[in-house]
Amino acid sequence: MTTTDDRERKYQLREAQLQAKERELRLRELATEIYQQQRTNEPEVDLEPALYQTRKHNPSANSFQKLARKIVKFAKFSAFVVAGIAVIKVGFVVGMWIAYLILASIVAAIGYQIFLKDEK
Numbered sequence: 001m002t003t004t005d006d007r008e009r010k011y012q013l014r015e016a017q018l019q020a021k022e023r024e025l026r027l028r029e030l031a032t033e034i035y036q037q038q039r040t041n042e043p044e045v046d047l048e049p050a051l052y053q054t055r056k057h058n059p060s061a062n063s064f065q066k067l068a069r070k071i072v073k074f075a076k077f078s079a080f081v082v083a084g085i086a087v088i089k090v091g092f093v094v095g096m097w098i099a100y101l102i103l104a105s106i107v108a109a110i111g112y113q114i115f116l117k118d119e120k
Contacts, residue, residue: 061069
């Protein structure tokens with residue numbers, strides 16, 4: 001159980017911490033004021049170097065390089081189209097064989113039902 005003495009010590013400790021924080025804040029404020037006064041009293045001397053907007057150097061491509069890029073892009077596009085057509089043709093062939101198998105199994109199942117199944 002906390003006694004009144006313990007509570008009083010906690011309050012005093014807390015008050016001392018708050019006062020220390022207030023002193024620290026006040027010292028910071030004074031330091032910034034002093035710094036501002038020094039800045040206004042000094043002549044304008046720019047200590048930082050001048051910064052310029054930089055750009056990446058891209059040398060202009062000659063006509064041969066432009067043509068080569070277009071040819072490469074066209075070749076990639078053509079390969080994509082050819083691969084797509086090949087996939088579609090293979091899909092049709094595989095699909096056709098699957099359809100044949102399904103139809104043959106249906107005909108076989110019907111034939112079994114009609115001719116081979118024993119009637120009881």
